[in-house]
Amino acid sequence: xxxxxxxxxxxxxxxVWGISCTMIGLILLAIFVGNIVYDGITRIDWSFLTSLPSRxxxxxxxxxxxxGTVWILVCTAITAFPIGVAAAxxxxxxxxxxxxxxxxxxxxxxxxxxxxxxxxxxxxxVFVRIMDLGASVLxxxxxxxxxxxxxxxxxxxxxxxxxxxxxxxxxxxxGATKWQTIWNQTLPASFGGILTGVIIALSRxxxxxxxxIVIGALAYVxxxxxxxxxxxxxxxxxxxxxxxxxxxxxxxNAAAAIIILLVITFVMNGxxxxxxxxxxxxxxx
Amino acid sequence: MAKEDEMVVAxxxxxxxxxxxxxxxxxxEAKETKLEASNIxxxxxxxxxxxxxxxxxxxxxxxxxxxxxxxGKSTFLRLFNRMNDYVDGFSMKGEIKLxxxxxxxxxxxxxxxxxxxxxxxxxxxPFPKSxxxxxxxxxxxxxxxxxxxxxxxxxxxxxxxxxxxxxxDDLKKSALALSGGQQQRLCIARTLAVEPSVILMDExxxxxDPISTAKIEELIFQLKEKYTIVIVTHNMQQASRISDYTxxxxxxxxxxxxxxxxxxxxxxxxxxxxxxSGRFG
Numbered sequence: 001x002x003x004x005x006x007x008x009x010x011x012x013x014x015x016v017w018g019i020s021c022t023m024i025g026l027i028l029l030a031i032f033v034g035n036i037v038y039d040g041i042t043r044i045d046w047s048f049l050t051s052l053p054s055r056x057x058x059x060x061x062x063x064x065x066x067x068g069t070v071w072i073l074v075c076t077a078i079t080a081f082p083i084g085v086a087a088a089x090x091x092x093x094x095x096x097x098x099x100x101x102x103x104x105x106x107x108x109x110x111x112x113x114x115x116x117x118x119x120x121x122x123x124x125x126v127f128v129r130i131m132d133l134g135a136s137v138l139x140x141x142x143x144x145x146x147x148x149x150x151x152x153x154x155x156x157x158x159x160x161x162x163x164x165x166x167x168x169x170x171x172x173x174x175g176a177t178k179w180q181t182i183w184n185q186t187l188p189a190s191f192g193g194i195l196t197g198v199i200i201a202l203s204r205x206x207x208x209x210x211x212x213i214v215i216g217a218l219a220y221v222x223x224x225x226x227x228x229x230x231x232x233x234x235x236x237x238x239x240x241x242x243x244x245x246x247x248x249x250x251x252x253n254a255a256a257a258i259i260i261l262l263v264i265t266f267v268m269n270g271x272x273x274x275x276x277x278x279x280x281x282x283x284x285x
Numbered sequence: 286m287a288k289e290d291e292m293v294v295a296x297x298x299x300x301x302x303x304x305x306x307x308x309x310x311x312x313x314e315a316k317e318t319k320l321e322a323s324n325i326x327x328x329x330x331x332x333x334x335x336x337x338x339x340x341x342x343x344x345x346x347x348x349x350x351x352x353x354x355x356x357g358k359s360t361f362l363r364l365f366n367r368m369n370d371y372v373d374g375f376s377m378k379g380e381i382k383l384x385x386x387x388x389x390x391x392x393x394x395x396x397x398x399x400x401x402x403x404x405x406x407x408x409x410x411p412f413p414k415s416x417x418x419x420x421x422x423x424x425x426x427x428x429x430x431x432x433x434x435x436x437x438x439x440x441x442x443x444x445x446x447x448x449x450x451x452x453x454d455d456l457k458k459s460a461l462a463l464s465g466g467q468q469q470r471l472c473i474a475r476t477l478a479v480e481p482s483v484i485l486m487d488e489x490x491x492x493x494d495p496i497s498t499a500k501i502e503e504l505i506f507q508l509k510e511k512y513t514i515v516i517v518t519h520n521m522q523q524a525s526r527i528s529d530y531t532x533x534x535x536x537x538x539x540x541x542x543x544x545x546x547x548x549x550x551x552x553x554x555x556x557x558x559x560x561x562s563g564r565f566g
Contacts, residue, residue, distance in 0.1 A: 169368065170412065
């Protein structure tokens, strides 16, 4: 009797412990978001979204930083998506089991763990200096693309691996080439997963500050980029800049910009979840 | 009857049996040889899966491969459309000929070979696409764009696979919504649409209920008129019902190969007899 009571007591204790652990993260996040929203929500209006940066906090807007973020996002996606997916297809479908393949695999996992500032230094040397792109949108996008490539490759490989081999065999047995099989069967079946991976990787890129500061992205740009070769700023840099100023008005601006950045990230994650669910519904093996 | 007489009778019976067997072999010879395997050895790394097998299969016949699990029959089947090529560590010796042409030569177009030698798998594996798209797939990857031709071929193939009446009104429905038996007939239709001359079947009914199985067996019987069929099966009754020739595999060796009737009524080897009578395997 007492033994089973003791066991039940432990069971309950663990449940309470588990719930508190879960709640710590959630509560802290809620406090943070609540605080930011309280500080910043009144600052968000049309003029904040459409104004250029200014020395006066009440006149300053986040337009250039927002547009910079959009430019960076689009260019990073265009660069990283095809390279990452192609690399994953190679590793998953073409590369034979060999030392070289093993080495590649280990290195890709390692790359995912390299601090982002190192990517910034790489981008500074290769894109800004050697390729002479300057502190442009293109240089920033290439740098961030490098940063998120490992994430895209890993996510893509996982969703390719989830496609049952029976489908691939069926396609090959009907006289399809390897590429036809990949294009017609493997990729469509894994596309939801690939897209999810790409979006999650991009939502990480949206928040990156360090590598962009290293390559020379500016906190103050008086115009939104119009071509990929223009200089740019992004929301996190703008937030960093505003938050480090003494005036209370800028702190409010920073909070408002954080809200915008959070909304962008949540929307992107939402889209990722939507695609994953739709894909899972469609693909019932 | 005297003992000597008995011996004479036994000898005569023996001789008659032998001549019958050679007669059967003659008949095998008389039909055009569709598939021919000689001196086949297959290795997975150091493991030898197939040991020196020779076999001829005449056209428009059904040959059943039987034997306990792991005896090499599926491996042997997959040699004929080169599906083992993707298995890690696979290597082979010997020759396989389709219509007298070697299929393991260097410059062979494997895709062309697989259009000629279709395959149906153990578990129904339709593509996650519509019924129509499943059957049209083989044609589309060949670059055929003529929509009328594709539609006609899809219809013919579905009729041949005895599925047309059940699906003709919802060809756009997902193939995954069909029942297991229907899915397997769809896979057969998909294979037929490419117009092969040989169909390899790897335990095509092992995942199906008895009614669906009966339908597929009937189908195999009809298809024999136009195609050469090789089927791997674990079901003895199935082998005896549908096949003209039976090959019994054991531990990577071909123990016995001949007319199905002969194998099932008068097996030459004790192992074969034990297996088909259910004493092992």
